Amino acid sequence: MKLFCSAIAGLLAIACVTPAFADVIVTPRFTGYFDNSNQRQSGIDTAGSLPSDTALADLNAQLQSVFGPTASVSYANSDSGSRASQVFFPMLGASVSFSLDPERRTQITATGMYGRGHADIKNIGTATQHTSIQGQIADDLFVTRGTGRGKFGRIDAELTLQHRLDETFSLMAGLRYERLRENVSITTQTTGSSNAINLINALGGNGIVSYGLLNDTAVGSYKTTSAIYSARVGAAAYIPLGSTQRIYVNGLAHINYAPANTIVLTQVFQSSGLPQVVNSRIGSETTIGPDISVGYIHQLGTKASIDIRYRGLFYFPVSGARSFDDPRVNHGLSIGVSFTL
Template identity: 30%
Template sequence: MKSLLVGCAGCAFLAPSVAHADVVIGPRISYYFDNSNLRTSDLEGLQDARTVVDDEVTRDLRTATGFDDLSLTVQDNGSAANADQVGFAMVGAMVNFGDDRDRFTVTAMVGRGDATTELVSSRQTTLEVADISFNELSVIQTISQDEIDRFDAELTWQRRLNENFAILAGVRYERLDVSGQGEITIQETDEIRQFVAETLGNEAPTRNLDGQRQPARVLTDRSLETFSGRIGVTAFVPFSENAVAFFSGMVHGSNQPSGDFRSQFIGRNGEVVREETRTDRGEWSMGPDFAVGAQFILANNLALDIRYRAIMSFPISGDFDFSDSRVNHGVNLGLSLRL
C-alpha cells in the first residue's frame, strides 16, 4: 500500500510504507502581494516644509520688533497615502528530505516588485508676536517610485502523526532592498514669510531645497529584514488516486530589526542639496500563517504542487499600531522530482 506525503513546502509522494530516506527537489514560482507600503499609522513625509523662523531669525526678529515674547508653534495636521500593494513575481527552488515520519524542507526564492506611492502631509505654523498672530499652512506632496528586491528563505520540519495529520515547525528569513526616487512639492501660504521679509528688510525667504518654489527630487534607500519562527499543524486528504488536498495552519512570531532610511535631496542642477538618515525602530509581531492547496501526481517520481498562502503580522512593539498589520499573500506553483 502506497501513501501520499505532503509537506509545507515540498512533498514526498508514492512512497512505500516502509520508512526510508529520500530526497525531493524542484523549482518554485510564485506571485505574492505585500501591503507594507499601505500601512498608515506611522506615516512620515520624506521632508517637512522647511521652517523659515529658525533660532537665528528669531533673535533678529526680537531685536527688530523689540518684543521678547515671540514664539513659534508648529501643529502637524496629519498625513495620507495613496498606493497599491506591491506585487512580487518570484522564482526559486526547494529541497525536501527525510523519511516517512520526519521530513525537512528548505526553500529559497528571489523576486522583484515596484510601487508608486503618493504621500500628502500638512502642518500649520503660528508665529506670535506680543498679541499678534501670523498663520501659515504648508502642504507637502511626495510622489515616489520604488524598486524592491525580495529574498525569502525558509526551513520547515514536518512530523507525520498518521495518514491525515502532521505537526510543523520552522524558521523563515525575508529581506527587502528598497531603492526609490521621488518628487517633492511644497505649497504654502506666505504670512510668516512676508512678515519676516518686511520686518528684517530682506527678500521673502524660500523653503524649497534649492531656493526655488518648484518640485525637488529625492533619492531613497533602505533594507528591511524579518526573522521569524513558526509552529502549527497540517492536514491532507486524498480526493482521487493521484491527488491530495491539504491545509496547513501555523502561528508565527517575528522580529524586524531597526533599520536606516537614507534620503538624498537633489537640486535643479543635479547637485545633492542635503542628505538625511532616519533610523526606524525595530518591530516584534505575531499572527497566523496558513496555506491551502493540492498536489497532483504526474508520474511515479514527479508531482505538481499548487497552493495559496497568506501570512499576517500584527505588531506588538515598534512604530505601528497592532491593528496596522502587514499582510503577505499569493499563489505558489511548483514541480517536485523524487530522486
C-alpha cells in the first residue's frame, strides 16, 4: 500500500508541473456502472446469528454463576448464504490530460469519479448452540433469515500513462484506486429449538418444558468500507472512420490487492431489548484480470470531442479465501465530452 501511495504521489507531482507546450484536455464524464461485489458468496467468514466474543463471555459468566464453573455454552456455524441485487452506480466526475513531450506522443491522464447506489439484500444462516451443565448436554439449532437494504458510495481514481507509437496503436500503464462504502439496515428473524432452556429449567427445579420453537426478531445495521489498489498495463488500438470519427479498443491486464475487511453488525432483539454484536470478516485478496474498453470518438471541432465507451473490469482471485470462479465484475457505459484548453 505504501508503494502504491508513493507511485500515486509521484504521478500527481508530474501532473502538477504541466509543460508549457502541453494542451490541457478536460473531460467531464458520466458513467453508469454495475457492481456485483455484494453478490459474491465464497470466502466470507460470516458469524450469522452468533454473538460476539464479549457477549459469549458474558453469557458463560451468567451460566456459571448459577450452575458452577464447569457450565458452558458455545456456538458453531453450519452454513450461510446471501442473495442481493447488483448495485448500479450513476457516477459523475472528470478527467484531466496533458502531453509530456512536444510531439504529444506521451500523455498522462488523471480521472476521478463518485457515485451512489443501493441494493436489496437477503441472507440466511444456521448456527448450532452447544450447552453443557453439570454433565448434561443440550444442542440447539437456530436458523436466521435477514432482509435489508444497503446504500453504497463509490470512489474511483485513476492515473494512466499512454505512449502513442503511431496513429493507430498506443501502449498504456497506470494505477487505480477504488473505495466502496456500505451502510446497510437489516431485519432478522431467528427460529430455533429450546433444548437448552428445557435443560436449565429441569436442573433449576422448574418443571416447565417447551416443545415448540423459539422465535425472535432483531433490527440492526452496519457500516463498512472496502478498498482495491490496482496496477495496470496494456495497449490501445484505434480505427479511423473518416477524418472526425474513430473506434478504439483498450485492453489491459491488472493486478489488484484488497485489504481485509471486518463487518460489525449491531442489532437489538425484540424479546430482550438488549443489543447484540455480530462479526463477519472478509480476508485480504489478490486478484488478476482484464480491463477492457470499446469506444467511439467523434471530433466536434479543433477543441472539442465526445466519446462513448463500454468498459468491463474483471477481478479473478488468486490468493485469499475466495475461489477463482467467484470473480468481482464491474461493467457499464461511460460518456465524456472533452475540451482542449
